Amino acid sequence: MAGLRLGPLLRHVDWETGTGATVWIEADRACEAEVRCADGAGGAARTWRIAGHHYALIPVTGLRPGAETAYRVLLDGEQVWPLPDSPFPDSTIRTPTPRHPATGEASATGEALATGEAPTAGEASTAGEAPGAPATVRVAFGSCRWAARPADSSPDPIGPDALGALAHTLAHTPGAERPDVLVLLGDQIYADETSEATRRWLAARRDVKQPPWEQVADYEEYTRLYDESWLDPEVRWLLSTVPSCMIFDDHDVIDDWNTSEAWLRRMRATPWWRERILSGLMSYWVYQHLGNLSPAELAADPLYAAVREAPDGTEPLREFAARADADPTYARWSYRRDFGRVRLLMVDTRAARVLTEGERAMVAEPELAWLREQALDGADGYATEGSAGPYDHLLIGTSLPWLLPHFVHDVEAWNAAVCGGARGPRWARLGEDLRRRGDLEHWAAFPESFEALTELIAKVGGGPSAPATISVLSGDVHHAYIAEPDWSRWPQPPDSRVRQLTCSPVHNRTYASIRLGFRFGWSRAGRRLGRAFARHGRVTPSRLDWSRTGGPWFGNQLMTLTLRGRAARLRLDQARPDPSGGGARLVTALETDGL
Incomplete structure (x- = not known):
């Protein structure tokens, strides 16, 4: 059986x-x-x-x-x-x-x-609404979930899992608001930071004193990580009943994945990297990517057809992964989902990078063209005075934040400049070392891509067909915050309300150094120091400025956007131990009346 x-x-x-x-x-x-x-x-x-x-x-x-x-x-x-x-x-x-x-x-x-039939109990937020009523769409999102918990009944040293707390709330609280979709923005698994139980399993399988040591090495070991993550009883039930959208980030493969050309060259010189990257891409395609696609997209996918028709689909998938790793334009991991008049564009900010110094880009030009096309798709048909555009809300899902704390942004822009030779070869070598040590590889580290994304947001947000809100959903940085652009120096400020909404982690450690560092990054002193770095790197300042309008919040957490008509409401929930001993619960740290 x-x-x-x-x-x-x-x-x-x-x-x-x-x-x-x-x-x-x-x-x-x-x-x-x-x-x-x-x-x-x-x-x-x-x-x-x-x-x-x-x-x-x-x-x-x-x-x-x-x-x-x-x-x-x-x-x-x-x-x-x-x-x-x-x-x-x-x-x-x-x-x-x-x-x-x-x-x-x-x-x-x-x-x-x-049929006139009454809705069932616990009806969806969009179900059974009367004709003429606007849709309500609830989007919960977050990133960075290290799945392992203590093997015994001792308290979890990194606190309750926010996904587990959400599952507990939905399962045991009558009338609890259920998300229409769960958007997981990267680091669903940690291939480079394995749990004690997984390390024991690896040691029984191979010699962990040899590279890649206690990190995962091949496809079979990747399956172990998904077992550990998705067999958690509460999370397993949650994922069985709340639809999900996913995208990878670095830890799904390895920390600092595709940071720079020098990083990639060093990794490709190791004897274990090729099997690691191919297995990472293969397992991501199977466990995460396929489920992001609609039945129509699946039916048109030649790789999916080849895998299903073959007695064993390993070789076609392995060949695909090899070509995707070699050429950032070969595979498209980004995708679009429409939830009524809410559009979600999930953007691959890892495998689509161009790393050659002098040509660096967060996403290759074909990927950027796709993003523009999807963001503007249908706009021309509604761009008449007094008419609505193709959607009321645009969500751009990118694992790495677009708007960072000012100090971090300026240091990354400085680092990109010195690595590119703005201060000579000695500074370039120092900058490359700092880039890898400091994870300096967000949108700010790819200045032309940062400006391109900013220009696209401004374009989409302008004119009679503009959506009510444009929200950039991100994670990665192990804290949550809201940032709002200042368009006063922009030639044509957008009409849409634009926000950077960052939520991380779902379940992971937040060290004291991270708390102090990001608090400083948002401070006036941090901003002044960041400007000094930018001047040293001869960085051309962006026309865009921004300010933090919420946070920072630290802890295991999820954000939820509730979108109805052209209105938007945001809630931040943090996981806390249930005092009654019944697992974990969500405690609301922020709830806005509108965005």
């Missing part, structure tokens, strides 16, 4: 029709995987094989728009989910009500409304 090794993960839910979804699973052998919903909807798919592991991404069709339905997972006809004696509610799929594309108002043509 086939068993469920990992999952299910509810990934893509169709916001255009409200009738479809995809569910990802890993089985322990080849089998027929099936999803059956309580209302008769469902779907099935044969598993496909990568490196001895068996996966399926099951398309679910026939769902009722504007409704919620429980589902089961079966392998070869035998139920494997929900687990026996599960303490959690049934996993469900919530579907939105179809809406008019220009106004975002609920349509009476959706099946749930057309």
Whole structure:
């Protein structure tokens, strides 16, 4: 009998029709995987094989728009989910009500409304809304989740997991607001910082005194990290019932991944790097990337077809990973998701980099062109006076913040200049050493890319078709904050409200040095010192200025944007131990009335 090794993960839910979804699973052998919903909807798919592991991404069709339905997972006809004696509610799929594309108002043509049936209990935020009502979309986001917890019952030394706390809240609090999507902005796993349990497992498998020591080395070891991360009971249930979007950051492969040309050259000279990078990209494609795509995108993907049709898809996937590593323009890991009149553009800021000194870019030109195209797609059709644009809110998901503390921004811009030779070869060598030691590789370290993103945001935010808000969602820096641009020196300031919303970590350490460093980075003294660095590097100042309007907050945390019509509300929740002893809970540290 086939068993469920990992999952299910509810990934893509169709916001255009409200009738479809995809569910990802890993089985322990080849089998027929099936999803059956309580209302008769469902779907099935044969598993496909990568490196001895068996996966399926099951398309679910026939769902009722504007409704919620429980589902089961079966392998070869035998139920494997929900687990026996599960303490959690049934996993469900919530579907939105179809809406008019220009106004975002609920349509009476959706099946749930057309039949006149009452909504089910715990209906989705967009389900069952009356015709004419604007959609409500809740987007929870964060990054940096180190999954390992103490093996015994001792307190977690890095505090409660915010995803676990969210799961506990949703499972045990009637009426709790459930996100419509969970956006995970990088470092879903830590390939270079393994837990004690994983280190013991690695030591039993190979000699960890040899490179890459107690870091992961190959595809099989990557699967161990996903097991550790996604088999946590609370997080497993959460991912089975809240749709998710994901993108990688450096620790999904290795700290400082693609920092610079010199870094990459050094890594490629090591005997273990090639297997590490290929395994990292292969496992990311299987475990994270595929679920980001719609059924139509999957159907058009030649690699997905080749993997499914082959007796073993390892070689086609490995060849793809090798070409993607060699050429930043070969694969597109970025993607777009539309949630009614909310558009999310998830941007790859790791594998799409150009690292050659003198040509450095956070994203290669084809990737930047794609970002422009997606941000502006549909705008011309609505760009008439008094009409709405193609969306009311634009979310740009980039693991690395666009707007950093001023000191950090200026030091990274200085570092980019001296590494490029602005102060001669001696400073260039010193700058490269500092770049690697200090993780100086955010948007500010790629000044032309920073300006290009800024110009795109200003362009999208201007004119009659401008969205109400543009939010840049980021993580990475192990604290949370809100930053607001000052467009006073910009030729044509945007009409949209623009914010940098940074939330990190979901579950990780925040050392005292990080707290002190980022507090200083936002201070007036930090700003003055940063300007001195910029002058030394002969850095041309950006026309854009910005200020911190919220935070910094430290701890394990999640942000949630609630978007309704053209209004936006932001909440920051931090994970705290439950005094009643029932796990962890979320405590609201910030809630705004609007953005």
